[in-house]
Amino acid sequence: MKTPELVVSAIPHIHSGNSIRKIMINIMIALAPAVLIGVYFFGMDTIRVIAIAVGSAIGWELLLQKIMGRPVAINNLTGAAGGLILAMILPPTAPWWMICIGTLIMILLGKEIYGGLGNNPFNGVLIAWVVLQMSYPDQMMYWLAPPGDFMTESPPLEVLKTEGVQAVSEYFSTGGLLMGNTTGFIGEVSSLMLLIGGAYLLIKKVIPWQIPAGFLAGIILFSGIFWLANPQEYANPFFHLLAGGAMIAAFFIATDMTSSPVTPKGMLIFGLLCGVMTVVIRQWGAWDDGAYYAVFLISVLTPLLDKIKPKVYGR
Template identity: 70%
Template sequence: MKTPELVVSTIPHVHGGNSVQKMMINFMIALLPAAGMSVYFFGPGAIVVIAISVVSAVAWEFIIQKVMGRPLAISNLTGAASGLVFAMMLPPTAPWWMICIGTFIIILLGKEVYGGLGNNPFNGVLIAWLVLQMSFRGEMAGWIYVAGEFLTESTPLEILKFEGLESIPEYFTIADLFIGRTTGFIGEVSAIALLIGGVFLIVRRVISWHIPVSFMIGVVFLSGIFWLMNPEECADPIFHLLAGGVFLAAFFVATDMPSSPTTPIGMLTYGFLCGLVTMVIRQWGAWDDGAFYSVFLISMLTPLLDKIKPKAYGR
């Protein structure tokens, strides 16, 4: 009897079928509710921004990988996912050239110069966003009116910062903030849509709960202290949680895999520090919202936070 040819290889002999592509598809699906809400409130301008951002990100990824002589990795969809989350962090009137500059920075300075996905120390989306925020201050604040009775072009946090706490009820209620009937970046306005997407991501285990939850605890903790000390001038923790980019940053930006810690305690610390820094910027900083900037700052601590190892079995 002839022995069949057999394959010999190391364990395990099976794989669960998980892939970066699947994770990114889930990631983009999770952003759809927020994208849908933005189109509902901001009109077709939002769709245009999203489309330009996603298409240009994929195009830049293709071009840059070709030029650098790297194997093409568009099919893992990280470029498309970066483009989508980047669009969420832009105003609905963002001009096309600015978006293209941004996506170029995401792919080149955020990813490929370091050797591709996985080797990047920072979240490319945040690098691009910060460059645009510093270079094109006006374009990055191109808010538009939201359909409804509240006539303001300012975001809730701008009103808090420049007009004071007592003016907020003239324009927004907490329910408006929750649903997203406010001005702001495309994807950050609707807390409920982001919450749905974020829970979806946690259930599908694309992200773990540690970073979003501790991020929000950090925001509530520090804003709670400010509010208890001075309730006349400081907004309450619920307002700070719902206004601005906390939900978007906590679920979709801070959880960027290469630039966030991997261990449970590391993730909890990272999220909590992000929340604290967000509130520090909101309270004392020049910017009205620090949610994205804080993530960028704290991601510098990631290599350090990754040193906090879980307690190994039998140790």
């Protein structure tokens, strides 16, 4: 399929004062609450994973850009921000070599091989995550328990898949899910902290509101239908919203600029489809959490969604 090199939102354009570097700094600031609570829950392991991920991402980027003869552009911080987001969706026990492979895949297959920043059809973080999940499913499932007492050592969505809805309502309180008092990937456990970060990004206009709004609405609507029909078998929509990777996917991953649509309508549909797909995978798929796979799959549709654009005046 031939896609135009440059797709621009409809006029008028106003310069937002955002540069790539500024956007990346803002994303990292927005992740700070989730990082802090990750450090509080999992201690030094969080710092270790993040340090290795960010450091190796910058290192690979420098190396690959030198090898490929491109101007070195680590200053725009895309590598660092990517490494940070990847660290957020790894378990706190991730071994160092796995993180390094992940960041290599993220930079190489996610960005440089397509000709550098902006040409990648997929989100590099997701490519890396999917490759790691496929290759090292065991290492991706060694959880660490946050402090405090709770009833199970499995992440909420695994409980939903293996033990059913009753167990979920027994084991997890809404407050616990909001604060993140469960096992899981470093950055996905606390929905509240991710919401704070997301709100910051929305206020700073770093990310468009349509994608997260569509994402969360898609989850609520689609899982709500099944919950209303049979609450004994299907989990309630707020559980789906708070558990697993829904929040981080909605605010930090689906909003990746190069792999999401550019028109407001397109972004809304993109978000909705991601949300629906998340619930589909969670309820009927083989994996516990569908949020990351959902974004990965739906980003294939981005060129198609970019065709939805306002009518050109006068035609």
